[in-house]
Amino acid sequence: MALIAPSLLAADFLKLEDECDLINNSVADWLHFDVMDGRFVPNISFGPMILDFVKKKLKKPCDVHLMIEEPEKYVEDFKKAGADHITVHWEACRHLHRNIQQIKSLGLLAGVAINPHTPVSLLDDILGDVDIVLIMSVNPGFGGQKFIPQSLKKISELKKMITAQKTNTLIEVDGGVSLENAKQIIEAGADVLVAGNTVFRSQHPMNTISQLKNL
Numbered sequence: 001m002a003l004i005a006p007s008l009l010a011a012d013f014l015k016l017e018d019e020c021d022l023i024n025n026s027v028a029d030w031l032h033f034d035v036m037d038g039r040f041v042p043n044i045s046f047g048p049m050i051l052d053f054v055k056k057k058l059k060k061p062c063d064v065h066l067m068i069e070e071p072e073k074y075v076e077d078f079k080k081a082g083a084d085h086i087t088v089h090w091e092a093c094r095h096l097h098r099n100i101q102q103i104k105s106l107g108l109l110a111g112v113a114i115n116p117h118t119p120v121s122l123l124d125d126i127l128g129d130v131d132i133v134l135i136m137s138v139n140p141g142f143g144g145q146k147f148i149p150q151s152l153k154k155i156s157e158l159k160k161m162i163t164a165q166k167t168n169t170l171i172e173v174d175g176g177v178s179l180e181n182a183k184q185i186i187e188a189g190a191d192v193l194v195a196g197n198t199v200f201r202s203q204h205p206m207n208t209i210s211q212l213k214n215l
Contacts, residue, residue, distance in 0.1 A: 001213065001214075002182075002186050002190060002191055002192060002193050002212075002213070002215070003029040003030060003170075003191060003192040003193070004027070004028050004029055004030075004192075004193055004195065004209055004212050004213050005028065005029060005030035005031065005032040005063050005172070005192055005193065005194045005195070006023060006026075006028050006031060006032065006194075006195055006196070006199040006200065006205075006209065007032040007033075007034055007143065007174070007194050007195065007196035007199075007200075008031055008032065008033050008034070008054070009032075009034040009045060009143050009196050010143050010144075010196030010197045010199065010200040010201060011200050012200070016053070016054065017057055019200070020054060020057035020058045021057070022205055022206065023058065023060055024057075024058065024059045024060065025206065026205070026206045026209045026210070027209055027210055027213045028060060028199075028209050028213075029060065029061070029192075030060055030061045030062070030063040030084075030085075030192070031054070031058055031060055031061070031062050031063065032063045032065060032174070032194045032196075033046075033051060033054075033062055033063060033064045033065065033083070034065050034067065034143075035047060035064060035065065035066050035067060035068055035074075035078075036067045036068065036140075036141060037067070037068035037069060039068070039069045040067050040068050040069045040089065040091075040092050040140075041067045041140045041141035042141050043141045043142055047074075047077075048074070048077040048078050048080070048081035049081070051064070051078060051081040051082055051083065052080075052081040052082060054082070055081065055082030058082075061084035061085065062082055062083055062084050062085075063084065063085045063087070063172075063192075063194075064078050064083040064084075064085060064086045064087065065087045065111075065113060065134060065174065066078070066086060066087065066088050066089070066092075067089060067092075067113075067140050067141070068092065069092055070092075071086075071088040071089075071092060071093065071099060072098070072099055072102055075088075075099075075102055075103055075106065076106065079106045079108060083108060084108060084109065085108055085109035085110070085111060085131070085132060086103045086108050086109075086110065086111065087110075087111030087112065087113050087132055087134050087172075088100075088103070088111070088112060088113065089112070089113045089114070089115070089140075090112050090113065090114050090115075090118060090122060090123070091114070091115055091118060093112075096112065096126055097126065097129065100112065100126065100129050100130055101129075104129075109131040109132060110129070110130055110131055110132070111130055111131060111132030111133065111134055111172070112126060112130050112132075112133055112134070113133075113134035113135075113136060113140075113174075114133070114134070114135060114136060115136050115139065115140060116136055116137065116138070116139055116148050116150070116151065119154075120133075120135070120154050120157050120158040120161065121157075121161075123158070123161070124161065127161060127162065127165050127167055127169060128165055128167050130169055131168075131169065131170065132169065132170045132171075132172050132192070133158060133169055133170070133171055133172065134172040134173075134174055134194075135151055135154055135155055135158065135171065135172070135173050135174070135190075136151075136174055136175055137151035137173055137174065137175035137176055137177070137185075138174075138175030138176050140175075143196045143197055144196070144197050145175060145176055146176050147175060147176030147177065147178070147181055147185075148175070148176070151173065151175075151185075152184065152185065152188045153188075155171060155173065155185065155188040155189045155190055156188045156189055158171055158189065159171060159188070159189030170191040170192055171189055171190050171191050171192070172190070172191065172192035172193075172194060173185050173190045173192070173193055173194065174194035175194070177193050177194060177195045177198060177212075178195075178198045179198065179208065179211055179212065182195075182212055182215050183215045186215060193212060195208075195209075195212060198212075199212075
């Protein structure tokens with residue numbers, strides 16, 4: 001059974017407290033928090049201040065995805081704001097091992113994300129050091145995009161690498177996850193599904209979370 005991590009990026013920010021209550025009262029496992037800086041990706045979202053407000057209400061772990069340049073400058077701020085996991089991008093980190101060790105030194109789960117064009121083979125040397133690998137199944141920066149089918153092959157390939165190295169690394173998939181393709185994504189090897197519009201734009205978000213959870 002996969003973990004479900006609704007993405008706050010698709011929430012109604014005029015009703016942020018209600019959205020947190022929705023997550024708390026649902027079978028969702030995590031809340032996914034997409035941070036964009038307008039440099040690494042062509043969009044700007046939110047920072048530690050919003051996370052600090054959310055964590056005053058949220059009872060589930062907060063899964064912070066830093067789609068930013070120089071993430072090492074902000075990791076401690078997100079820890080203080082309430083992050084439980086922090087994921088950085090392979091493409092944004094000149095010294096990835098150092099970035100991962102920084103996150104772990106703060107007592108957080110550490111993750112590495114890869115963009116659609118980045119092969120999973122590049123993670124071979126870092127796989128034993130990370131708790132989470134996040135496969136972007138859309139080009140990062142905007143919600144509501146269509147799932148890139150080639151991502152299924154990458155998920156399967158990564159699962160084989162994890163099995164071969166005998167690590168406990170979780171495979172997280174973010175982008176275009178829906179009720180129509182979620183089962184296929186899980187069967188490919190995913191452990192965590194990030195769902196934004198599929199959950200928050202649903203007529204019955206709690207039911208949608210339950211449906212994803214029970215696949």
